[in-house]
Amino acid sequence: MIEVKGLVKHYGSKRAVDGVSFTVNRGDILGFLGPNGAGKSTTMKMITGFLRPDAGTALVDGHDVTRDPVAVKSRLGYLPESAPAYGEMTVEEFLGFIAETRGFRTSETRSSHVERALGLTQLAPVRTQTIETLSKGYKQRVGFAQALLHNPPVLILDEPTDGLDPNQKNEVRTLIKNLATEKAVVLSTHILEEVEAICTRVIIISQGKVVVDETPSQFRARQPGARLDAIFRSLTTSSE
Template identity: 40%
Template sequence: MKLVIKNLSKTYANGVSALQNISLTIPQGMFGLLGPNGAGKSTLMRTIATLQEADSGSVFLDEIDVLNDKQAIRERLGYLPQDFGLYPRISTETLLDHIAQMKGIGNKGERKELVASTLNKVNLYKERKKSLGTFSGGMRQRFGIAQAMIGNPSLIIVDEPTAGLDPAERNRFYNLLSELGENTIVILSTHIVEDVNTLCSSMAVICKGSVLMQGKPKEALDKVEGKIFQKAIQKSQLHEYREKYQVISTKLHEGKLSLRIESDGNPGNGFEQVQPDLEDVYFSLISTKVDLITI
């Protein structure tokens, strides 16, 4: 099973080119779509989820023509958007039962069993009688995954799922998504590098509507191996260093900036070579597209 996107483009009425000939092949498992805010990730996710039209291109889930056979893909799709509304006074199991009906599960006994099983998977069964308006942010996200799981989908899309979660809730969410990725295609759209590094066996980086890379995280790391150097500088020196070096990221620590640069050779001047991580790959790819340094 795979999702194949070819030459997908979308330009909005205000002239913003959100997608520019996007082509991706997404296999079964966890796939990370990484990019800064405004990169086009949500536009791509909404297009795949049949919530908006593309100007051109094609999307196929195996033999299903996603853009032209919307009902077929909706029957096999689970979708957790970045922002989703809940009916605050309705109980967890009541709303999930309603969603199951909307996904075509007509038998009441089958729905009851499915709802209970799904709530157990997301650790919400004990809260099944509670109103959704009483839920914390992490509980809301777990309910969001529960409604996306209903109907045994072949494709699950989650858009910025860990934004705003505390570390404990994030870890629970990681474990849940990992389980889902064992038997289906799960697209994790995020700007949080840690999410992709933790969960995904394959990934792509998108920025300003274009794909900058696609592959496995290890392959991406190999391309910057031996090229990342670090040095602590004063904040007042930042402009000077940006003029001389390819600065990819900075972190403020005890009043000084820890500066990371990319260089084909040892730049000297007090820089030390460091082992690259996926964050270096990400910043290296998008550093020429957006202004990353705002101190």
């Protein structure tokens, strides 16, 4: 579903992403880990077509993001970091706008997709509230609803559980797990337990390079008995 081939991105003289390659299949939930500034978000932004890679490319459902970004964008749902949204719109208006740009032009298909997204993310109680008045947890869910709305085969989620309380985190994880059976999901996170809880694969990226690409159980087996964050630390600090 997602094929990432040698992505490179420079910011000035800094090589933020340095030849990242991996593939994600249908049914996979890929946990994307790494210290802050390792290039996680930049890699994700290149897969979504928001940033243009300096070299390499990504294929989403067979479409090359550098050649046909619009085809890629219509096949993926993306939750950007901190879930930006047009704050002056109500939840309903905002999702209606997303539905319309996603090609649901008749009012019936539009409202059925909006209702589905509202239901999946349990946003119904705040549907008529403007987004700027919502709490962080609800804002995050609005971002989630927007990404899920068109039922895309590929989901890219940049820190989907960031800023949520433990109950909400649990809900979001269950939701991702349920959705992932017929989708390819890439999610970035700082929470190592999250990877164990829901991911079928883990990639650790450090200084723009992939240093680990394996299953969570293989990852744990690297240092049996050690805490996950200890393994993470030894992998991401050794190169400095």
